[in-house]
Amino acid sequence: xxxxxxxxxxxxxxxxxxxxxxxxxxxxxxxxxxxxxxxxxxxxxxxxxxxxxxxxxxxxxxxxxxxxxxxxxxxxxxxxxxxxxxxxxxxxxxxxxxxxxxxxxxxxxxxxxxxxxxxxxxxxxxxxxxxxxxxxxxxxxxxxxxxxxxxxxxxxxxxxxxxxxxxxxxxxxxxxxxxxxxxxxxxxxxxxxxxxxxxxxxxxxxxxxxxxxxxxxxxxxxxxxxxxxxxxxxxxxxxxxxxxxxxxxxxxxxxxxxxxxxxxxxxxxxxxxxxxxxxxxxxxxxxxxxxxxxxxxxxxxxxxxxxxxxxxxxxxxxxxxxxxxxxxxxxxxxxxxxxxxxxxxxxxxxxxxx
Numbered sequence: 459x460x461x462x463x464x465x466x467x468x469x470x471x472x473x474x475x476x477x478x479x480x481x482x483x484x485x486x487x488x489x490x491x492x493x494x495x496x497x498x499x500x501x502x503x504x505x506x507x508x509x510x511x512x513x514x515x516x517x518x519x520x521x522x523x524x525x526x527x528x529x530x531x532x533x534x535x536x537x538x539x540x541x542x543x544x545x546x547x548x549x550x551x552x553x554x555x556x557x558x559x560x561x562x563x564x565x566x567x568x569x570x571x572x573x574x575x576x577x578x579x580x581x582x583x584x585x586x587x588x589x590x591x592x593x594x595x596x597x598x599x600x601x602x603x604x605x606x607x608x609x610x611x612x613x614x615x616x617x618x619x620x621x622x623x624x625x626x627x628x629x630x631x632x633x634x635x636x637x638x639x640x641x642x643x644x645x646x647x648x649x650x651x652x653x654x655x656x657x658x659x660x661x662x663x664x665x666x667x668x669x670x671x672x673x674x675x676x677x678x679x680x681x682x683x684x685x686x687x688x689x690x691x692x693x694x695x696x697x698x699x700x701x702x703x704x705x706x707x708x709x710x711x712x713x714x715x716x717x718x719x720x721x722x723x724x725x726x727x728x729x730x731x732x733x734x735x736x737x738x739x740x741x742x743x744x745x746x747x748x749x750x751x752x753x754x755x756x757x758x759x760x761x762x763x764x765x766x767x768x769x770x771x772x773x774x775x776x777x778x779x780x781x782x783x784x785x786x787x788x789x790x791x792x793x794x795x796x797x798x799x800x801x802x803x804x805x806x807x808x809x810x811x812x
Contacts, residue, residue, distance in 0.1 A: 648760070656757045692800055733756075733758050787805060
């Protein structure tokens with residue numbers, strides 16, 4: 459019903475001659491620009507919220523640093539007194555106690571007292587050292603927070619400029635229509651549909667997939683692993699096996715299809731009468747971590763902006779960790795082609811030189 463309404467509204471809209479000459483209807487372009495603009499606005503709000511939290515963290519750290527400085531000043535004075543006492547000989551030595559003791563019992567008492575003094579002195583020195591390290595860690599955290607804040611500000615400014623450019627282009631396109639108000643219902647409908655159903659659908663899909671990816675090592679069976687030597691093996695997962703595996707783990711994947719093609723993972727499917735499409739690729743970050751990068755997201759034929767892609771990739775870990783197969787397994791390279799995912803593995807044992 460939703461799609462029929464959208465089609466009828468598009469047909470009913472008057473279209474200018476310039477729009478008719480385009481391969482893509484002007485209304486479709488306006489809807490794409492409207493979705494992009496609103497998604498950029500949403501991510502800008504997220505960045506502002508993160509900025510506010512980071513500013514709050516920086517302010518808290520500044521207060522904590524001032525308190526820490528006062529604490530260290532007091533501990534420094536104590537540590538200085540301890541060092542001065544040992545340097546000037548104010549603290550008795552064991553040899554002194556040995557000669558000054560009149561009998562064995564007195565020696566034991568003096569030795570216990572010496573131990574008490576020595577332990578207290580060492581505790582003061584250790585406390586100074588511990589608190590100094592704590593302050594250094596706080597300064598490092600403060601520097602990192604300031605760097606994060608600068609990055610957030612730069613990202614915000616870039617996305618704001620992008621959003622304003624898209625908004626201006628959209629408004630120009632709207633004015634090209636014979637009846638600019640006629641597309642407003644479509645824009646409102648699309649945005650509500652995305653916010654209430656599309657975005658939650660992507661969030662649920664990625665959250666579920668990130669959990670299931672941790673179970674992929676279950677596919678590492680003997681028939682899928684080919685030996686190329688004593689320490690070299692190839693782990694192959696076919697496209698069909700992967701889809702069957704996902705469907706067996708969660709019914710959410712029964713209406714989707716994962717395709718291995720040209721070193722890309724392409725996912726197409728339907729969810730709650732919506733069409734979703736995801737494209738991405740795996741990057742071998744390290745021999746123990748294959749990171750999944752999302753290249754593009756499509757919702758009912760509309761492409762989502764890069765800001766949304768980055769948000770999803772940041773929120774959900776879709777990577778693969780070969781150590782879940784075995785702590786001695788490392789990945790040398792991977793390929794996604796011919797409907798197969800191939801991981802070229804190397805076995806390493808610390809007690810056995812290779």
